[in-house]
Amino acid sequence: MTVLMRRWSFWCLMILASLAVFGGELFDSPPGHPVASPFCKPLWLSRDQPPTIELRLTTEEPELSLDWRYSPPSGLSIVVEDSTGDTGRFVEIARPGETPIHLAPLRGGFRADGRDIAFKRSLGLPPFKDASASLFAAHGEYRLSVTGTEGFEGAVVIRLEGGRWGLLGTDQRGRDVAALFTAGVRVSLIVGLFAALLATFLGTSLGLAAGYIGGWVDSILMRLVDLLLSIPLLPVLMALAALWGKGLWQLVLILSVFSWMGTARTVRSLALSLRDAPYIEGLRGLGAPAGYILRRHLLPETFPVLLATMTLGVPGAILSEAGLSFLGLSDPRVISWGRMLHGAHSFGAFTAGAWWLLLPPGLGISLLCLAFLDVGKFLEERVDPRLREART
């Protein structure tokens, strides 16, 4: 186990698995919900772009100041959350070096958006330019406050839409890319693991049956293998996706059905060679039932093969899923990395120059696959001591 812990892939997989399990807790809203304007850059990029800021003025904190050093925000919205009626008070904004002006009435349920012409007119701002652009044109310290707070029990939420959000920015619908990434880990891991597991199970049982029973069972199964191997995967997957629907579990099933063949062949040749081993022949001669021999002797011999093919099958499944999603053939309600790439590709990430939409899922897929491949290599070395000696 300690040897395993020395490998980078172990830690990588642990981190990604933790993300898959606990990732949801990291974010306030579900990944599918928009949180900011589309194509926001990550926070750590282009510092002159304003981040998306949400300010809350409450009874405890009726005044907030903002050191504005960016270009103007792209949008402005004000929501007054309060159950009382008109208090006759106002929300004020003081621009740098200027006196405060009324921004909005402090009336429960009041909502204003920087694009409302009525709102702009009430502030005396030019009607065809975004209110936020006019208001926040200058750099400096801005102060937002509420004039008096007696009887006010709520909050004023002022939201400035910026061009930056979160760790990885936002996608074409304004959804947090980091949240989507985290949701995508789960899908990739689930699809990868289950598809590989199912394929391994299918391949092992059919391979053992073909190799041990032989005869016409072997012939039929091997012709089936040949048939499935000669069918090009992608067109069939596309057709089946169209016919059966695009759910996640349908995808797992389809991927398994088309990837058990390699394992079956390997297991079959193993079973063939073992079937004629003297000790197996002796057991058969003593009347041991086939089930006993398969379970007690043949199956344990296949474990090294299975372990390795399983860990190497996971990347295959992940890539297949990613590919299908990228082509748009997966369930649109399910967030996966491939789907993210599909969205980025179809909705103009390239033209928007939003590389933060493409790199994380792409790198994520590569990293996950490489990690599994490395673990597979480790397991192969563990199981076959000859490979281990070659390393030292």
Place this chain on the structure above:
Amino acid sequence: MILRVEGLTVDFRRQGGRGVVRALDGVAFSLARGESLSVIGESGSGKTTLLRCISAHVAPDAGSVSLFGVDLGGADRSRLVALRQRCALVPQDPYGALPPSLTVLEAVMEPWLLVRGGRREGEARARSLLEELGLGEELLSSKVRLSLSGGQRQRVAVARALILEPELLLCDEPTSMQDASTRGEVLEMLCRRQRAGMSMLFVTHDLFLARRAAARGIVLHRGLLVEEGATGGFLESPRHPYTRALASALPRLSPLIDGSG
């Protein structure tokens, strides 16, 4: 007679379909209860095929094998299974003779558990057999795959064959991988059983071992039984040219001392 072989002929089709190889050609001999017989033969002599015919894994193309009074050719599957429980085979290749995933103790116990059942008795029998064969306690719980040398495997294979207390033991070169020191022990153990009533067919290419294992023997060469008689006679006064060649080619230490080497 617990074993009677008559006119046994077995042909194998050559790979690629280029004709047939005659592995056994009209071999005939018999074995009485409690008797042992050495089968002297090298690779290609048909010795392995002979053993597999007797254990009913190969069907002859001509001739017959009668085991414990039952003609193997006419017996059905359940009959054959019952017969094989009384006649055990120690294969030539020790690496194919044992299940690699079991421990040594489990490997020896397996035939008992399969046929008789009774775990505790099986384990006791296995332990005593392994001790008799000189395999240390520490080996019993290690996996066959991992820790056994060729010689140790052969001894475990012998134990596995003996656990059902067969009436007839077929051994194919059971001491080939043993060091000279342990070879004698294994032979002695087998001869002890034979004196207690077990019949034995001992296949070897070494005339000295053949003489030690049994008083009577047959010589197989390219599928033919070329000589039959006392095993001591094969060394001292061989009749067939092949036996003669074998006797003279066998390396010996004695001539070095007696001064004739």
Place this chain on the structure above:
Amino acid sequence: MIEIRNLSVTYARAAGGEVRAVRGLSLTLNKGELCALAGESGSGKSSALMAMPGLLPAGTKVEGEILLDGVDLLAMSEDALNRLRWRRIAIVPQGAMNSFTPVITVGRHVEEVLRVHLGLTGRAARERMDGLFTSAGLDGTYAGRYPHELSGGEKQRAAIALALACDPDWLLCDEPTTALDVVTQKGIIDELKGLVGSRGLGMLLVSHDLPLAASACTRLLIMKDGELVEEGAPAEIVARPRSEHSSELVNALLRLEREGAP
């Protein structure tokens, strides 16, 4: 003369730890002499043999000296050793008969060695090849045959012919007769004995079969657990073994040869 002084060979085990295959081995080999190194499996005899031409696996610790006419082989560079192999020291390794490339004829194997190491091609190569096959007891037709067409004994003779290609001074054979028929074994041993006589070679034969080794050689060495326990004329050792191990061994074998059936 090859002189081995205090040779130690230590292998690294895959699971960690070391295995001392040879400990403090010292012996001398002379030309014109067939020396046999006998021992049970694990005694270190193959490791001792493979240490001489420097053919132990990478990472093996080798200590001591192996002097070929005064020059230490263990201190030589790989290039220098390469020039030595085949031309001065030739090896017939364990399982040589199964190590032929299956897709080229036996003759092609020999031609390649002659071309690479002696620069011989064409007629000169073919003449030499015929000579080699005859020395090994095979007639000329074998050159055109593929390895799978030869029997075990014939393949081993071809391996010996290959080893003799560059007319070496020393021939090291590791278990040259294992897995062969008794009659064929005798043939190979006789052939090897003849080569020592006719070519003045120095030969080291390694075998786990003590009677075979004893009847083949003029000087017998017995190893156990990496150490040399017996050295001398075979008749001397068999009649009066000095170490406990060899006397047990010799007595067990003699008992088998002399005793009748139980």
